[in-house]
Amino acid sequence: MANKPSRPLSNSLRIFIAAGSLGAFLGGWALLAHSPNPYGNAQAAPLDAPTQDAQNNLVQLPPLPTPRPHSGSGLRQLQPQQQQPGFQLIPDTQSPQQFGSQFGSPFQQRRMRTGGS
Amino acid sequence: MEFTEFRAMNTQIVLAGEGIPARVAEGFAFARALIAKREAQFTRFQDTSELSQLNRAAGEWFNASPELFDVLQQAYELHFQTQGLFDPAILAALENVGYDASMDVVRTRAASTNALFPPGMPGNFRALSFHEAQRAVWLPTGTRVDLGGIAKGWIAEEAAHVLAEFTTACAVNAGGDMFAVGLPENETAWEIELEDPRDSEQTLALLRVPPGAVATSSITKRKWKQGAQERHHLIDPRTGLPAATDWLSVTVIAPHATVAEVFAKALLIAGSREALAIAAERSDVEFIAVDEEGRLWGSELVQH
Numbered sequence: 001m002a003n004k005p006s007r008p009l010s011n012s013l014r015i016f017i018a019a020g021s022l023g024a025f026l027g028g029w030a031l032l033a034h035s036p037n038p039y040g041n042a043q044a045a046p047l048d049a050p051t052q053d054a055q056n057n058l059v060q061l062p063p064l065p066t067p068r069p070h071s072g073s074g075l076r077q078l079q080p081q082q083q084q085p086g087f088q089l090i091p092d093t094q095s096p097q098q099f100g101s102q103f104g105s106p107f108q109q110r111r112m113r114t115g116g117s
Numbered sequence: 118m119e120f121t122e123f124r125a126m127n128t129q130i131v132l133a134g135e136g137i138p139a140r141v142a143e144g145f146a147f148a149r150a151l152i153a154k155r156e157a158q159f160t161r162f163q164d165t166s167e168l169s170q171l172n173r174a175a176g177e178w179f180n181a182s183p184e185l186f187d188v189l190q191q192a193y194e195l196h197f198q199t200q201g202l203f204d205p206a207i208l209a210a211l212e213n214v215g216y217d218a219s220m221d222v223v224r225t226r227a228a229s230t231n232a233l234f235p236p237g238m239p240g241n242f243r244a245l246s247f248h249e250a251q252r253a254v255w256l257p258t259g260t261r262v263d264l265g266g267i268a269k270g271w272i273a274e275e276a277a278h279v280l281a282e283f284t285t286a287c288a289v290n291a292g293g294d295m296f297a298v299g300l301p302e303n304e305t306a307w308e309i310e311l312e313d314p315r316d317s318e319q320t321l322a323l324l325r326v327p328p329g330a331v332a333t334s335s336i337t338k339r340k341w342k343q344g345a346q347e348r349h350h351l352i353d354p355r356t357g358l359p360a361a362t363d364w365l366s367v368t369v370i371a372p373h374a375t376v377a378e379v380f381a382k383a384l385l386i387a388g389s390r391e392a393l394a395i396a397a398e399r400s401d402v403e404f405i406a407v408d409e410e411g412r413l414w415g416s417e418l419v420q421h
Contacts, residue, residue, distance in 0.1 A: 074393045075389055075392070075393065075414050075415070076414070076415060077412055077413065077414055078405060078413040078414060078415045079413075080322045084403060084415065085403065086326070086327070086370045086403040087324050087325060087326045087327075087370050087403060087405075088306070088324070088325040088326075089311075089322045089323070089324060089325075089405070089413070090308075090322065090323045090324075090325060091322060091323070111308050111309060111310050111323070112131065112133065112288055112290045112295055112297075112307065112308075112309045112310070113290070113293075113309065113310040113312055113320075114290070114293045114295060114309050114310070114311060114312060114324075114331050114332070114333040114368055115293050115311070115312025115313075115314065115317055115333050115335060115338075115366065116292070116293045116312075116314070116333045116334050116335030116337075116338050116366055116381075117127075117128040117129070117291075117292025117293050117294075117335075117338055
């Protein structure tokens with residue numbers, strides 16, 4: 001296939017193309033700037049909305065709940081001999097055992113003990 | 118069942134293991150070495166600990182070990198589950214009320230040497246951030262954390278799993294934070310004495326619990342004088358002061374030692390007014406509270 005011969009643009013043609021591009025840009029901007037929002041949902045973000053730091057994931061959280069009056073409902077006094085879903089309370093029939101450092105004591109004579117530290 | 122005990126983490130550690138005695142003894146040695154290693158990592162009383170390095174790095178990202186990263190992530194989740202009553206960022210408040218050295222040192226000081234300061238409010242633990250891929254942690258500037266109790270529970274559970282490799286059943290008790298693996302031969306539960314917080318020599322009842330965790334938090338153990346004021350170590354993050362609670366101790370039974378330890382602390386701070394709302398956050402937590410008259414309290418909500 002033979003190549004079409006090309007020739008440089010004349011100065012008048014260059015000016016015409018540049019003026020046309022500028023006009024198209026300005027026209028488009030004027031149309032967008034003055035047209036109504038097609039989705040009707042544009043609104044300013046409230047100033048007090050939670051903000052999040054993209055780097056540190058900082059999130060503003062609500063304050064701790066304030067103490068409420070003691071109603072007593074829901075709490076109940078537990079008694080030894082009581083079976084609970086996750087544990088059983090039984091009376092202590094032995095005097096407290098002190099742990100020694102030697103090995104070999106039978107399980108029932110040396111129980112674990114919980115009381116904080 | 119074989120037992121051994123020693124002092125670590127400023128408390129009494131008891132290891133129990135069942136199996137071939139030589140293997141159990143080997144397991145005790147491994148568990149003890151592990152506890153010493155983790156204590157050096159998580160203590161706030163040594164400048165060289167990883168926790169102290171993290172506190173000094175507040176305001177910038179800190180590359181944490183897998184262990185510290187895990188403890189901090191659990192602490193972060195539990196902070197929200199306890200509605201903020203568990204707050205590791207109370208370190209400044211703790212120091213302000215005189216707990217600025219190990220408890221052995223604080224107890225032996227003359228009361229008058231502990232100056233009275235205004236309440237120190239906790240740092241911003243909620244703003245803690247994690248970068249999973251780089252295992253990095255970011256503490257807000259000015260925030261320092263104390264992992265005391267939760268680290269003790271975490272270490273007890275890790276040590277119990279190590280000891281379990283050498284035994285058929287075992288338990289690690291770190292000053293009341295206990296984790297048990299398996300069951301002793303011919304037993305259907307672990308029997309644990311529930312100490313009377315009014316007199317540590319007395320036992321209020323026995324608990325029969327399945328393998329897992331039991332932890333107790335008390336306001337009658339770690340206490341000292343600051344001027345004329347009697348202080349205890351349980352800081353209410355809402356006030357920055359030792360909690361004004363109507364309970365003396367709370368014992369929690371839970372699947373994991375970190376959960377048991379944290380909820381015991383939070384429920385004790387909450388007291389009878391708020392404990393039910395906090396306990397309702399987790400269906401796998403059961404609690405027993407002891408009041409000033411030695412009465413035991415539990416919750417209807419824990420009956421699933």
